Amino acid sequence: MTRIAAEQFVEILRIVSARIDEAREHLAELDGAIGDADHGRTMSEGFAAVVRDAHEAARRGAGAAELLPIAARSFLNAVGATAGPLYAGGFAEAGRRLAGRAALADADLLVLLAGLGEGIARRGRAVPGDKTMMDAYGPAIRAASAAEADGAGVGEALRAAARAAAEGREATRTMIASKGRAARLGTRSLGHVDPGAASAAVVVDALREGYEAVLARRRTDR
Structure with a gap:
């Protein structure tokens, strides 16, 4: 079992932040089609703030x-928009x-994913x-849970989650928005990818990437 200390958890969050920042312009384009085009900026700024403050807290001795x-x-x-x-x-x-x-077990990343998605669902009162x-987080959580129940390791469960989120x-694209600004468009929201689902898919896949990076570093350090 891999133990993920606070500093390693910060590195996972740093990978999430980097992937969100790389997707910033794409997310803005998606949001521009059915919203106000600020989703890429707000997600990038939000995760940058998370990494900055988590790094400082870990340096002061905070547990994972x-x-x-703190995040x-x-x-x-950092984010006053809906995503905040x-x-x-x-x-x-x-x-x-x-x-x-103080440190996370590798399986705790699946607990984190479930908590993140379910906390978002509760706050936003949204369902798949x-x-x-939630159209990315819901399937991701279900896929990870099913993989874990079938005896899959954490890496495999996170890969299943990332595929389901994508x-x-x-x-x-085939849905009519019923929440948020896009709901005002009604049927005009058809044919467009939801920017929140797109950024969620980035987050889930980046968690998978971050975990694999932790494992790779552990093998190198042996």
């Missing part, structure tokens, strides 16, 4: 799980589920089918 409520506050303070309260709720729920852990980020993202 303690970084999650919640950081994202909310949603991701704050997600990080806060993940923090509650993992409270007290509403054409929101499929969920693409499925939003």
